[in-house]
Amino acid sequence: MKRWIAFWNIVLKDMRAYYLKPPNISWGLLFPIAWTGMFFMRSGRGLESILELLPGVVTISVLFGTTSMLAVTVTFEKRTRSFERLLLAPIPLELLMFAKTGGAILFGVTNALIPIILATFLANLSSVDWLIVVPAVVLLAFASTFLGLFIAVSVSEVFEAQTFSNFVRFPMMFLCGLFFPISDLPVFLRPLSYLFPVTYGVDILHGAIRQENALPLGLDFLIIAAFCVALFAMSLKNIHRKWIV
């Protein structure tokens, strides 16, 4: 019970101190709307393109919502030594890092809701399998948060975390099948696509929203879950190795 009091208060503190600040709320609202609008106009095919765009926009919203603040909540706190206060708390490191990423996961899932809510007003979503969409969004939020965590604990400066983060996020956007199928990519780039956890999340969303998944959904879920475990484990290992010297 005591551990969960600590866990919940770390999540709440991060939400209050970082995620629920006006710039982040406006960013969280505007960013998915802007992406939706941009791809909608670019498609030039009217409302029928909404379902086609939805998996990509949801994924981008989750990806940027989760990864953008971890450089602050983890790397900056490490730099200012307030992270030491957390390391000194009598809770296991796994639970501590899970709490530190909890805010990002919630923020990412909330961001994903915005394009989905917009889409309900613009398109017929009766064919969408929500029982697959919901766990897929949650799993995507976990995977991209842990990717952000892995980056945040691999560097020592906030700017390094942000640079490294963009270095991973932007290639991923174009290679993971967000807006055009992986099969349309040049052959030599296709193997790269399968190195990104987001690829499998996008595939699940394509399957749940448009029934056009490339891999079996069970396999997608399994692989993205494996990415989550591996990224979280590697982040913990990095903290042990670099921060508790």
Next chain:
Amino acid sequence: MVSTIESQEPARAPDQTLQPFIDVTNLTKKFGEITAVNDISFSVCQGELFGFLGPNGAGKTTTINMLIGLARPDTGGIQIGGLDCSRNPKAAQHLIGVVPDESNLYPELTGFDNLCFCAALYGMGKQERQARARELLETFGLAEAANRKFAGYSKGMKRKLTIAAGIIHRPQVLFLDEPTTGIDVASARQIRQLIADLHHAGTTIFLTTHYIEEAERLCDRIAFIVNGRIVQVDTVANLLQPVQGRHRMVITTDNAGADLCESLASAFPQFAFELVAEGQVRITSDAPLRAGSLVRWLEDQGVEVIEARRLQASLEEVFVQVTGIEAQVMQNNRETGRNA
């Protein structure tokens, strides 16, 4: 377990019959080729205020970091409250409170919220942590600033709130790393009083400092650490014993150099003379010192005497004797920002 700071009883001498609450054996820590802590052993009894005194780079902070679980020892053992922390650094974290050498609370939270958050990290329920936060804000004279953001606090207020955060969960042992460094005199005095009150109330305290007078005034026992090694550890009374019967004086002149020391030594062979700073000569003797004859002799030589000051036996003298490091050097190093 008592760690509220209301009690005003006099300080208790450590009960040496008690089992040590902190027990460190043959602790070593290397960073590459540099041995930061070299095979040190010591123990701290329950309720004791133990001082760790040394210059910058001596290994004080590295030792504290190993004790609190922020660094892993290369070799050696650490037991806190009977729990083996060398294998599992988190084993005793529920027993300890830490006040680091720099205030590391959250600038965007208020003083009250910072304390409540720190209490929550130790699993305290909402009502309990709010009551405890109010109690500590009151005790530390910060009640009026409770709802101000930590970022807006003065340095002294930040230190006080950081100490309050360190004891919010009523720890059995408190680690204080350089608690009065970099703050104004009045705040430093208040903090020393708070430390003394905590000690009176029975909290075991491990204090690192480079202020010799602070260690002398507050601690039951003190360890001198130099270049990663403990060179002496004893009670303040025992440490002072070798210098108790000696008489010392510092004479400040307008022009004192090594030559003057040699002339003085020839004229007064019963005394020992040492040039401690530009214009300052320290005189040591087993017999009582009379300033008059020394001053007259100096004036006869054409040297203007600005001040003649008798020195009390102090830990500073012991420290200089044992370590060969002048106390002022230690303090200057710290103030120029070269941290351990």
